[in-house]
Amino acid sequence: MPVDFETIVGADLSVLHDASMAWKKMGDRFGELHDDYRDHVKAAVEADEQRSWRGQAAGMFRNQAQLTQREYAGARNEARAVSGLLEDAYTTLTSLRQRVFDVKAEAESAGMDVDAYGRCSLNLGTLPEDEREAYQHHHLARQELEASWNQKITDAVEAVRQADQNANEALMAPPVSMQEVYGFDTSLTGDIGEVNSRQVDDLYEKIKNGETLTDREYEDLDFLMEANEGDPEFSRTLLTSLGGPDGAIRIHNELAERAYTDDTGNRKRHLDLTGHLANAVSTATTVDGEDTATDKRFYEQWRADLREAGVQEYRLDFTDHGPEDVQDVRGYQSLVSLLQQGGGYDDRFLHDLADDIRAVEDRGQGGDPDIWDLRGTFAGERQRDGTFDDSRNGWFANDPLDGVLGVMSKDPAASTAYFDPATEQGEDRFQYLAHDRDWHVVDTHAPAKNAEQPGDDTADADSRTGFGAALEAAMTGHAPGTETPDDFARHRPEESRLLEHVITEYADASAVDKGAIPENMRQNFANTLAHYPEDVHDILGKLGHVPSEMNGVDVDRTTMHHFIRGVAEDGAAFRTIHDSQMEVIAGDIHTLDADDLRNGSDKAVDVAQRSGQAMGALDTIRADVLGADRDEEIDRNNWNKTYQYHAAGALVTGTPIFGDAIQRLIDIGAGENAEALNKEVADKTTEELIEHYTKNGLPRLEKMFNLRGKQVGMSDPELGEGDFQRVVLDEVLSRYSAGHTDSGGSTGDWE
Structure with missing residues (x-):
């Protein structure tokens, strides 16, 4: 009989428990027989044998008695084991069967009628009026809802089916040895x-x-x-x-x-x-x-x-x-x-494994930094999104420490605990990986006259991908590459604490060497900043050194400039940060009403100041990268393609965009208008690029404010005069210029 919904609902599993008790009783009875035979038959004959019974018959009895006692013990053990297997099956199947009933009840509470075969259909009469009307007119949405509940019931049924088959496999398992084929299976257990x-x-x-x-x-x-x-x-x-x-x-x-x-x-x-x-x-x-x-x-x-x-x-x-x-x-x-x-994997296992691998390689702990070195690359082929495929050797963890960090990145809480700078271990682990470790795990050979001679070790192409992913997970509380929750911008204190530590450490290095942030970690860091959009905006947009409001990130603006400048060596990573900030700016502008804009309210001035300062800083950082790298390196970092138009929020955060009004604001800051800013930038100095962005970049921010004015009903004359021009847009220009100057000084190249 197939194990389907109808069978499960109608099943009486108590017979399994009854059978288990019967087998247990049988095992207990065989146990009694075993003890009685040992104490009263075998012992009595053996005692008599010592007194008078001798010869061949006595020897035959001894052998038979040993076999009989063994058989009683085998029967006892096998019966008790079968009892255990049946009870194990009863417990498991009862729990899983109840889950089928629970899912059915949940479906019915959600407005579903569930038939005898487990199929769900939406009962519109059970829904509130607004939902009923919505589903009456949207048949696809209704089908999707029914399909989702059908799948939940199917999954619950499949769990029962699988457990039933698994119990059957155990009950029908062959004996361990051929000797037990002709006797009782003494090796059988009740699990x-x-x-x-x-x-x-x-x-x-x-x-x-x-x-x-x-x-x-x-x-x-x-x-x-x-x-x-x-x-x-x-x-x-x-x-x-x-x-x-x-x-x-x-x-x-x-x-x-x-x-x-x-x-x-x-x-x-x-x-x-x-x-x-x-x-x-x-x-x-x-x-x-x-x-x-x-x-x-x-x-x-x-x-x-x-x-x-x-x-x-x-x-x-x-x-x-x-x-x-x-x-x-x-x-x-x-x-x-x-x-x-x-x-x-368990947090403790991942932490211990990573620490044990480090102990093998860390010279400071008596290890050998070259222990993992192999000839050839094991990175796989780099994809357009910066990841590596594993069609050939990319699957092999030739760098096992980086590999286990990649595994750890799937568990954000474990990653955060591993690197938490509030602990001595966490700070030491980060210090080792960021500054002290030998990442060169690829042996090279230089051609010699008659043979090859060893060359300098190099890093593999996917070096630090696990480290970067683990840090991203640790700072965001979210596994890289997975769907972002709606409340992604709020973080636990330990996540924010690690963010501060990472920003400070790599900002200091980037202040000396703008390429100091490893290539394979730049996008991870950009993704991280995109998960702290309000915090980054507070730091870039405020004049003083004030911890951010959302998560209390305590990093000064100059440090943030250096960090973003290091990340911006990768154009796609820079765009991730830039576009997340444009979404914040668009969201802030979208909160302004006609009176705010018409009268230059404190709220409008604050939005103008913060938006101008942040956008000016980002445009300056972009200009510094383009002015320093020039054509071939710009191509290498995909800067020439960085501003191809895409839907807002698509890169990282999945920020929910509600309505055309705010979407149009984002399009100006991060879409087609922003794309034009990367044109005609070749061979320009940083100063010329600053002038280029002031001329072509600032107007897009002004355009966002003008568009918002039109959205809330301001007339063209109102947009062209009064406090909107004298206060709001003047603050935009003033703070955009201040952002240029401030971040320009932070780069160390111009003031």
């Missing part, structure tokens, strides 16, 4: 995950030994891993039986070679199995379960074994640069490559 881990272990062992699984074996392994990888008992039993970290590394290496070299046609299959193994590591190394003592014992042993396996050398074919040029890789490099295929 579904532990039983199924034995089957998984056998299949992964085949892979580790280089064997090819049949399609059926692959399907079984894929299902059992997906169904059990979140079970700590299953995961720990499996990893232990595979040989700990060394076994996991060897399996990963074998699957990686198949996926990327030997059997690329089945890449997805191999990567799926790799991902399952990574998730098992995640579950096994999480120390927050009920049995924390067991958790800790496993974790400490795993970590100790990993320290040994992490520096061990392993042969990987894909590192070859010729038939006689095979390279060995270190265990940590393979393990981090494995972890990149999974997720949900």
